[in-house]
Amino acid sequence: MSGSRPQQDLALIKELEKALDSCALELSPVDEVWPNLYIGNVAIAQNRGGLRKLGITHVLNAAHSKQGSLGDQEYYGSSVVYWGVPAEDSDHFDLSQHFKPAADFIHKALKSKDGKVLVHCIMGISRSATLVLAFLMLRRRLSLADAVNHVIQSRAIYPNRNFLSLLLHLDQQLASKRNMCALF
Secondary structure, X not given: OOOHHHHHHHHHHHHHHHHHHOOOOOOOOEEEEEOOEEEEOHHHHOXXXXXXXXXXXXXXXXXXXXXXXXXXXXXXXXXXXXXXXEOOOOOOOOHHHHXXXXXXXXXXXXXXXXXXXXXXXXXXXXXXXXXHHHHHHHHOOOOHHHHHHHHOOOOOOOOOHHHHHHHHHHHHHHHHHHHHHHXX
């Protein structure tokens, strides 16, 4: 019986990957995936003029201090609020430790006057997408499947299996909390 949970999780991850594979969009430098919330790549994040055009007020760098990913508060000056997450796009990095702080950063930014947030990593498909999905689950109360289906309407994303597993665990925790609240 103890082996059934990982098998169930793998089946759910494969369903999520099937949904991600169904996205027919081409990868672009930046896309709005929720009102005033954008996922992009490192090139757009390092294009201060492009960010100004988009009206970006906050940048969450999910590849902070990684090779090829410049960015800190000094780089953006006073025009943008910066926050960096030194995440690795790997099968062992625990990105879940950053889910709540990242969701809180995005939520606070979107609530600020004219707040527009860019969440980026190197390519804008795995780390940044994972943090945006966690935000949609934690702050907008979407299920993981609903969050994925919403985002892939606007952007091609593909979180790695490790990140999908962490998101699935979060989804299960949130569903359990919702069920507990429904009992009271």
